[in-house]
Amino acid sequence: MSIEHSISNECTVEEQDENDAERFTVVREEPELRATVDLEIQAKVDTNHPDSGTTGLTLEAEETLAAREMEIERTTRRLDDRQTSDREARSRDVASRGTSRATTPSRRDPREDLTREELAAVNRQAHRVAADVEGYTAAAIGRRLAAQVAAGRELLDAVLDVREQLFASGAPVPLGALESVPSGEVTVEGRLIDVWETDSTAIQEVGLLDDESGRTKLTVWAGSDQPWIAEGERVRLYNAKKNWYEGRCSVALTRWSRVEFPDHDRWWDA
Structure with missing residues (x-):
């Protein structure tokens, strides 16, 4: 083989390598940098620590942290934080007034407004009506009769009206x-x-x-x-x-x- 032929072959090989390099893209594999679990945990601890400040936080994160601290302070701060506070005493007073209202009848018994003779007549009629109506006591019927008599109605008319009301309610x-x-x-x-x-x-x-x-x-x-x-x-x-x-x-x-x-x-x- 001549020298010229060898040089010609070498040039041909180099040109072939350049052509192959142009046709194929060479991918270089490099290790991905990723934080370990321990580093992520430590980063969260450092961020949420009260003494860490806002260093390294984004503007949105700083605003969120400030809003959360303001909300915590507002909800935990006592409204009445005086040294000589009477808050407990006022609370007991309000609770006692509510209890007394709950135990006090909301309406006055109409039988208290009748005379002794009227009350005796109402009680007699109430027992008669109660004997004919199931599910109602003489006291309950007496209160209904007394309310109408106290309003100026005749006892007989009140008896008829109450009987009609009770029977209309489904009582046999x-x-x-x-x-x-x-x-x-x-x-x-x-x-x-x-x-x-x-x-x-x-x-x-x-x-x-x-x-x-x-x-x-x-x-x-x-x-x-x-x-x-x-x-x-x-x-x-x-x-x-x-x-x-x-x-x-x-x-x-x-x-x-x-x-x-x-x-x-x-x-x-x-």
């Missing part, structure tokens, strides 16, 4: 007191002791309802969509309509009435 009306109740619809409770046959297609069922105070006729209209009541069964009838026939009061079930069977409910609950 004794069958013996049906005639004295001015309401057109009542709630009654009793036992169906007798069922009568009827030829009227408008009547589903008719019979005699009984309780300890009296008896009355019960009519269940065919269009009322009410359940059948067996003879001897105890029922509670809501919104039963009062009817009068030949001077006697009876009750009837309409579409707006409701029937409950107390004995069935107790058996089911048991």
Whole structure:
């Protein structure tokens, strides 16, 4: 091989290396500088330390730190920090006044405004009404009567008004007191002791309802969509309509009435 040919080959190799370098990018791998866990913890400790100041913090971090310190100081600072503070005494006084208001009745008992004779008459009527109404004591009824009498109303009118209010609230009306109740619809409770046959297609069922105070006729209209009541069964009838026939009061079930069977409910609950 000649010298010229060797030099020519060497030049060709160098040129080839330069071409390869231009085509391929050389990536130099260098280690990434990253703080260790211990360094990060120490940095947080140094930043949050009360004596560290604001050195090294950004403006946003400085403002956040200042706002947090102001909030802590505001919430922990006592409003009344005098050496001779009476804050505890004032707190006890306010608490005692609130307790006395809670234990003091908000309304005056109207029976205190009646004379001795009026109070005696009110108490007698209250016991009579309480005997006819379930769920109300004579004292509660007496307060209602006394309030109306103290306002200038006659006792008899007050009794009728209170009875109507109590019976309208859903309390069962004794069958013996049906005639004295001015309401057109009542709630009654009793036992169906007798069922009568009827030829009227408008009547589903008719019979005699009984309780300890009296008896009355019960009519269940065919269009009322009410359940059948067996003879001897105890029922509670809501919104039963009062009817009068030949001077006697009876009750009837309409579409707006409701029937409950107390004995069935107790058996089911048991």
